Amino acid sequence: MADGGLPAAGVPTVRSARRRLAFDGIGIMVSGVGFGFVYGLTARTDAGFSPIDVMAMSVFVFAGAAQFAAIGYVAAGVPWPVIGILTGLLNARHVLYSAALGPWFRGRSFGERAVAAQVLTDEVFALSLSHFRRLGRFDAFGYWFAGIVIDFIPWFLGTLSGALLGDAIVDPERLGLDVIFAAAMAGLAVGLITSRRELVAAVVGAVVGVAVSLVVSPTLGIIAGGFVGPAAGLLVPAASTQDRAPSRNEAPPDRYLMSRTHKETPPEAEEAP
Amino acid sequence: MTAVYTGLALIMFAFTYPSRAVGLLAPGIDRLPKSALDYLQLVGPAILSALAAVNVMIAVEDGHSVFTVGLPWLSVLACIAFVAWRRNLFIGLAAAVLIAIVGRGLGLG
Numbered sequence: 001m002a003d004g005g006l007p008a009a010g011v012p013t014v015r016s017a018r019r020r021l022a023f024d025g026i027g028i029m030v031s032g033v034g035f036g037f038v039y040g041l042t043a044r045t046d047a048g049f050s051p052i053d054v055m056a057m058s059v060f061v062f063a064g065a066a067q068f069a070a071i072g073y074v075a076a077g078v079p080w081p082v083i084g085i086l087t088g089l090l091n092a093r094h095v096l097y098s099a100a101l102g103p104w105f106r107g108r109s110f111g112e113r114a115v116a117a118q119v120l121t122d123e124v125f126a127l128s129l130s131h132f133r134r135l136g137r138f139d140a141f142g143y144w145f146a147g148i149v150i151d152f153i154p155w156f157l158g159t160l161s162g163a164l165l166g167d168a169i170v171d172p173e174r175l176g177l178d179v180i181f182a183a184a185m186a187g188l189a190v191g192l193i194t195s196r197r198e199l200v201a202a203v204v205g206a207v208v209g210v211a212v213s214l215v216v217s218p219t220l221g222i223i224a225g226g227f228v229g230p231a232a233g234l235l236v237p238a239a240s241t242q243d244r245a246p247s248r249n250e251a252p253p254d255r256y257l258m259s260r261t262h263k264e265t266p267p268e269a270e271e272a273p
Numbered sequence: 274m275t276a277v278y279t280g281l282a283l284i285m286f287a288f289t290y291p292s293r294a295v296g297l298l299a300p301g302i303d304r305l306p307k308s309a310l311d312y313l314q315l316v317g318p319a320i321l322s323a324l325a326a327v328n329v330m331i332a333v334e335d336g337h338s339v340f341t342v343g344l345p346w347l348s349v350l351a352c353i354a355f356v357a358w359r360r361n362l363f364i365g366l367a368a369a370v371l372i373a374i375v376g377r378g379l380g381l382g
Contacts, residue, residue: 038366056276056278065321066289072324099296173377187353189317205318229323233318
């Protein structure tokens with residue numbers, strides 16, 4: 001065994017890998033509480049969600065961007081079934097995450113995989129895939145620790161606190177809370193942009209969204225932007241493999257990190273003894 | 274305490290869970306056509322930016338959409354700049370709120 005808990009072959013021990021996982025998760029926990037608090041507050045003040053609604057969103061949906069987006073949909077009067085479809089599109093990236101993690105879960109029970117899917121977020125994907133790669137195998141404790149302790153609990157408590165406090169705020173505009181939604185959406189979009197294709201998709205999505213809003217309605221503008229933007233992005237030639245969606249477990253974990261997550265050290269760098 | 278939007282949460286769950294579960298419960302989903310995976314990857318940035326732009330640039334007056342320019346633009350641009358620079362949304366949101374408070378304090382909107 002080499003120094004730092006690494007065996008001679010360069011594969012860390014389970015204990016050191018879990019310690020690293022926990023350490024990497026500290027920033028996400030803090031960010032989860034803070035961002036969750038802002039979400040709960042905005043959901044309460046902008047869309048009139050009750051604390052029960054906010055809790056239900058955080059338990060059943062458990063996806064920050066989609067939960068934030070729902071505030072805008074509700075405020076714009078988008079019908080619920082359409083909100084469902086838009087949410088499905090916004091969260092479609094999870095298909096890539098689950099496809100990349102699928103091989104690591106081989107041999108686990110159907111029930112465990114079914115429940116594990118519910119806590120699969122951007123952050124849990126990034127943390128757990130890095131953890132498995134570090135170890136060279138699946139680690140159930142590591143996955144659940146990332147999903148429940150690092151991501152779910154801080155997010156849930158943050159959103160609930162925000163929702164409870166939101167009731168006490170009588171003038172959100174005076175406190176600048178009215179700009180949080182738009183700023184959060186824009187910031188989350190920026191966090192997802194790592195290539196020219198995504199940049200084009202975002203810019204076209206915004207332009208089409210505004211144009212259709214002016215001509216028809218904001219509701220249709222948002223929907224049109226979400227559909228047309230990606231199509232425009234596909235017209236941009238992929239400059240490298242980074243610009244293309246991965247397949248067959250090729251997904252590097254940091255490829256999908258959103259802005260409220262940390263940056264992972266590349267596996268080859270962190271595995272060096 | 275009401276639970277008006279709890280039903281919406283369940284609808285959103287119904288549209289979110291399948292994409293999370295499909296790869297774990299039905300291996301082989303990664304064999305979707307490359308163009309379909311590429312499209313899915315671009316949906317996030319497009320829909321989030323559309324939401325932000327419409328929220329900050331469009332106001333509805335008497336049932337008609339009108340283009341608006343105001344202090345929220347500055348707040349959102351500051352947030353974008355901070356997230357691009359620091360890769361930290363929380364700092365970006367703090368900057369956006371600060372600009373809104375200071376701007377309104379100065380009577381800018």
